[in-house]
Amino acid sequence: MVTPSIDLPNGLLMTRLKLPPWLVLLLPAILILMAVVLIPLLLSLYSSFTSYRLTRPDSITNWIGTFNYEKAAKDENFWAAFGRTVLFLTIALNLEMLFGLGLALMVSKVTKGQRLLRTVMMFPMMFSPILVGFQFKFIFNDNVGLVNNALQSLGLSSTAIPWLVDGKLALFSIAFAEIWMSTSVFGILILAGLYAIPQDPLEAAKVDGCTSWQSFRFVTLPFLMPFIYIAMAIRSLDVARAYDMVQIMTNGGPARRTELLWTLIGRTGYVDAKMGYANAMGYISIFLAIFFTVYFFKKLTSARAELGMGG
Template sequence: MRRARWAVPLLLVLPAIVVIAAVVLLPLVVSLYSSFTAYTMIHPASLYRWVGWRNYRRLIEDSGFWWAFGRTVVFLTVALNLELLLGLGLALLIAQVTRGQRLLRTVLMFPMMFSPVLVGFQFNFLLNDNVGLLDNALLQIGAIRQPIPWLVNGATANLSILVAEIWMSTSVFAILLLAGLLAMPHEPVEAARVDGCSAWQSFRYITLPFLMPFVYIAMTIRSLDVGRAFDMVRIMTNGGPAGRTELVWTLMATVGFQDGQMGRANAMAYLSIILSIVFTFYFARKLASARAALGDTA
């Protein structure tokens, strides 16, 4: 009787389980297995050449990989926080607009519509130190005497990539946070105003707590989605020069797809997955606590 009660639901979800196993679980298992092999794309038989921990051992000893890993952590942290701040600012400004808000919301989404490859080319052209717009403009107005090689120096190259990424993705935060602001009830803010709260106090103690679930949802989505910046970085510097802007994504793509060393690339991916898990776990916990706090307030 008990078995029969489970059988029907199980039967109903079985197709979903099969599909998920086929499109998620199986590739994960195969890629994990291949990370212990000498798998090279141009020699399919190498998938069966077991090399044990060799790929992982080499990665752990490879300072270049760990620099790329650390740079990716910093890039993620700085980019997401700045995008959040700027996105929040934009959302608050647009929420104040009474006429033409729909048009502004559409304009705001323009950068999101560009493919990262296009953004990469666009910034590459802007920042080219010989024929680029920025250096030529600065030279013309006499602000500099020699062009600045934006994409060569480690600090300016990483900053340039960060600016391009922020330009491309801030609107994601702005749109999500604007949705939160528009969904927010007006009464608490009006009551605070009547009680004599300053604009900052209203924002800090009423608006922001209400927005926090949206913030963490946006953070979670963006932390998983930020990898699409790979195409942009690839066009702008491809991790160079001399590895100065190398991120885990560019390194993996080079090793996996250009070198065809899928075994090693998969080992990199499994080491990097730690990063995704940490970020996702952190934001999921923060989201839960923000929702709980909102519930308590309500």
């Protein structure tokens, strides 16, 4: 192969090529990350200090300082949605974890057809959240819905229960749909954890005369905790997928009774076209995501340390 000789000022070519190998190797990843993560993040952070409206592109240069942040900080509807989102996350994640754990323990005991069961377990995850939203909106409809018709036909209720209107029932209905859709995520991850548990400690516990509950509580569960915390950390971020579902089922209503951060921010940004303000609310809510992630990772680290798996 013939290398063309280029007449360059002394040493310039060498200087250009002398990037450290680790940087050269990481460069594609860095560039891609910058393009798809960092630049949009910086742009949205910048726009949160402007009066940017989607329908008025020139408004992105209209710097308004911390106006959007101050507005969000003073907006009681925003903080109510914030608190409701924390409550919703706490209830949904804990119940999903409990049901997922139960499901995984039961499936792990099945000796025949376990593969089929595992596949069936994953069915709800395969539905798009929009479809799940429509499905449960119909199921919980007070007039023509499945639940009320069943309750009335069975003589268990003589009134139309407003599942999607009453404050507590509406949150319950949304949580129910969310739990139905995502419990299997916990189920699958915990099942993987169950398969990874070494049998020796369990057998030793049996020999020492432990009851089934004691074996589960003091042997199985500690082994499962890292898996549970990983699932929790993933789901605490992933639960925002429920936006579509909540949007279809109640759209945050009625009277803001089921307003979550996602419906509020989505409506502000895309329907009202106030992207600057929506981004400011988004950045405040990021603290929520960071808090949950840090919390679960701390828990994960201590659970691993307890098992002697290092910090």
